[in-house]
Amino acid sequence: MKKTNILKNGALGALVLSVTFGCASTQQEEPAAAPAAKKDTACQAELAAAEAARKKAASVGGEWRDTGKILKSAKKALAAGDVAECIKLANKARRQGEMGYAQALEQRDNDVNSYTVERGDNLWNISGKDSIYGDPYQWPLIYKANRSQIKDADLIYPGQDLSIDRAVTSAAVNAAVQHAKTRGAWALGVVEESDKAYLAR
Known part of the structure; x- marks a missing residue:
């Protein structure tokens, strides 16, 4: 009888421990998803900044020929989960927009x-x-x-x-x-x- 009680208590204890550790391991996995979400948000912010710079350059006739293509590639990279490539391409498009705007204004002044x-x-x-x-x-x-x-x-x-x-x-x-x-x-x-x-x- 005592052996049966010990076995029951042992089995119950093992069950409690497995549930506890299972929950703990689930909780440990959740924070890993947070940095990915932050990266996606960072990429979205870079894309928005790049699009704004492209539109500003276009408003004065300074949009570079391939800026739109670079932005499309950045969006495809984000959709494929390649956040680093997305940010890299978005930054390139933003810099092109900023330079195109500055060049158009300078050209206008010189013309x-x-x-x-x-x-x-x-x-x-x-x-x-x-x-x-x-x-x-x-x-x-x-x-x-x-x-x-x-x-x-x-x-x-x-x-x-x-x-x-x-x-x-x-x-x-x-x-x-x-x-x-x-x-x-x-x-x-x-x-x-x-x-x-x-x-x-």
Whole structure:
């Protein structure tokens, strides 16, 4: 009888100990998950900072060509659980955004704010000059900034002093390029309906 009681008490004690240690080991595993969550949060913060820097650079026309791709890669790395790679890529994208913004402002300060038309010039080749926009498709920006003295976008004259707008937004640049690419047929001395619609925006 005594042996049975001892065995029962021993078995009960072993059960209590296994439950106690089982709970203790579970509690020890929980803190290990906390640093991973902190890393995910750190990556999310870096991604948000990088996206903000990209948008700021884009607002002044200074977004670098591959910044968006780097951000996408960072998000994929986070989704795959590679937090270190996510943070590394997000930091790279943020630095590109900051540098692009600074470069765009510096370029704007160094660039001319007016242009005197020379013989043989047209809005296309003026816009394409590195000192102006460096992109001929942005010629509608010059047209819009000088609508008071340019009646027909296809007719400008030597000696005209054209204002060059340096405070254009990325949305304005996109609208100008879109108009340049979809303008349609044109003729000298005629103000095209598509040009009127562009100026009215």
